[in-house]
Amino acid sequence: MSQPHEPAPTGPLDVVAPVDDEQSGSVWAPEYLWVTIGAIALVFLAAMQALAVTTVMPIVADDLDGAALYAVAFSGTLATSVIGMVVVGGWSDRSGPVWPLTSAVVLFFAGLLMAGFAPTMELLVLGRLVQGLGTGGMTVALYVVVARIYPSWLHGRVFAAFSAAWVVPSLIGPFLAGAVTEYLHWRWVFLGVAVLTGVAYAMVAIRLWTTPLHTDHPSTARLLPRILCAIAVAAGTLGLSLAGEAQGFAGAVVAASIVVIGFAARPLLPRRTLLSGAGLPSVILMRGLIAGALFSAEIYVPYLLIADYGFSPTWAGLGLTAAAILWAVAAEVQGRFGDRLGNARITILGIVQLVTALVIVAATAWWHLHPVVLVVGWAFAGSGMGLMYPRLTVLTLAYSTPQNQGFNSAALSISDSIGAATAIAVLGLAFTALSGTHAAFPAVFAIAIVLALLALVPGLRMGHAHEAAR
Template sequence: MTSVVTAPPPVFARRYRAMSVGMVALILLLAFEYLAVATAMPVVGRELNGYHLYGLAFSGGLAATVIATVVGGRWSDARGPRAPLWTGIAGFIAGLAVAGAAPTMEVFLAGRFLQGLGGGLFNVALYVLVAQVYPAEMHPRVFSLLAAAWVLPSVVGPAIAGFVAQNLSWRWVFLAVPVLAAPAAFVLWRGLPGGEPQVREAMGRAFLPRLAWGAMAAAGAALLQYGSGTTGTGLPLVIAGLAVLAFALPRLLPSGTLRAARGLPTVVALRGLAAGAFFAAEVFVPLTLTRVRGLDPAQAGVALTGGALAWSLGSWIQGRGRFGRVPVLRAGTTMIAAGITITALTVFHQVPVLVAFGGWVLAGLGMGMVYPTLSVLVLELSAPGEEGRNSASLGIGESVFSIVAVAITGALFAGFDGRTPVYLLCFALLVVMAGTGTLIAGRFEHARRAGTMEV
């Protein structure tokens, strides 16, 4: 008898169309807001007389995201993803409204904190929803689509935000998004299948210690991020933040993550290493091109745009499912390391500046291959009822590894006054991070008991 392999339905097939469109629209808005805040913040700080609280606009929102990720994971596993999904969307919209209408910097910070809570809940619940609604064979294409949804905001988001902040008002950078988020949420609601899954269990007292560890990790991350951008008292804050994270983080991640134990711990470690290396290098690319090579910000931004477009291409390639997971992960992390290395060479004036653009495109292509592949694997390696917790661990690992990489390289750069050897040292540390990912890429595979599916 000849077996017939049926291809999975398209992501925008009639059955899944409304949900896919709603998810993509909300991710587009989430990505735009994430990228627009940095552009609008100088104007916000000036008009609200809040430069002394400037760093908290970023670290406070980040701390809220870490806490919400912990809560959202447990909430989604215990009660299903819908309640945290809608709570997260509502919190995100409410936070934007508070920030956009803020009369003082303190109120603006409260809005950013609420926005971070909403975004954290929404992201984790979305992973669990994908696991419940789409069949497993569709997951690579679904996550490829969600990764690609970041591309358009990466290309046009900062420019739009800058134009609005300068020519209209910075408040519309925040207030316009809720107007667009409401119809996107309605489309997503229309696409949800009928019937709420039964409650599996109560949240439980055991959840409270995990929440406490999450709050501690959030505080450590905020200290680290804030200290890396502060002169004078910055070093003690960085050290304190690292100490708090070293104590709290192992309690929030799968056992063995920090030593890349086989299976799920390696998936979480890989996401952290790849994202940390890429996002920290992304800080230095425009810095190198403007301060060392004399480009203006718009010209330097073309490199970041190229990386974003390459990320989309890499996501599309892995979504075709024609290559094994281990080769994709090894190739992707190798591309990130190689791309950062090539980009770093442009600190030497003898190297053509176009080399940086090519290097960053290569790094973006690698991230596009790695990022959605790990999103798929975290669901495949999760037992029923653990998707939320494990997706939360993936998000926490990504956030914290990225914060540590950005903070350490930023502190080195500031401490040694941005000399050329310091650029090279910072880039080298990030190449080591990505290269470590290449070395451990195959460790997500592990032996299964007889009769169970192999990964």
């Protein structure tokens, strides 16, 4: 799909957005209030669940005798989320985001229940796979809701609010998950979020089911081929995650999985994305690279604190709090001053901070520096991502038309998931190969540094979609 340099307006904003020459207004205005609260709540719960699972999964794996499936419980969710993104993205382009969002929330809810009641690790992983379908679809549907409900000049503030919705879970999520596990049971980490998800969706539904969010020119693109490609991407990602189990054939499995992912992902992304084409393709590619660098390294930060410094899982999770707070602060700065800073400057500032964080944690692991150095250093990663992440979403919508908002939103999230899942798998293989040596932790952070530096290439080719003037 080629990308025009002068895109049409983001969406049918006149459905609910009043004309305002001064581009004023607030995401908390009465006409947006319930959608804003409900959407932020859904993002909040997804964040809470992700952080809680990171904290309690070692206990879950021990309780269900499922250590061999520990990594798949994380990578599997990312893999199936790609399928949810593609289906919901195409569905939203055809008929609007209401039914796609509803279906995604139902799958997320069902996956949580399956995991919460699972008697074996295999069934828990199955629940996580279903949950991934819902998580991926929910993300894309919320992006389209933002495009259809809010005027374009409020998009940056909405996505800044989404980023801020990760702060409270980062502050209380690990501690709360540990307390729930200790005083109740780890199953309530899943079941409690399921109950709250129903409440959050009800808030969004109050407005969405009474507002016409369809477009007069729906997409007619064929969806089945893209769904098959998404399934192939998910299979390749799972194969990469399980490559270590192939023993002597691990190298062949890794190579085959990467080839499958590369070929199957191409139809799911704008043309020339993998070649860092100017404009939207570079926006999408940069999202995948920084997601891979950040999230693949992040799972080893608490691991390092536990393994080398003797932290408890709860306190190790709290070691990520400073990064989460700075992520939200930087996202707010981007929401207010992003147009003034410009995309190139945001890219450079964000990448420099991300690389700085990775260098500090690698040095901490190599020289066994004080853990405070690691915690403070990792905070730079949150600041850098807070600048870049919501900006990339704003640019994606600015480059989109009503006919491809779903496709482009799905492509952004697909790149995110593929980048993170692939990087997690690669770093996992490297960590396993070096397990028991002093180089294991520094090696994974070094790989993440390379990914972050590579993101400079698409980051400086994103251009502008006149997002500030729309």
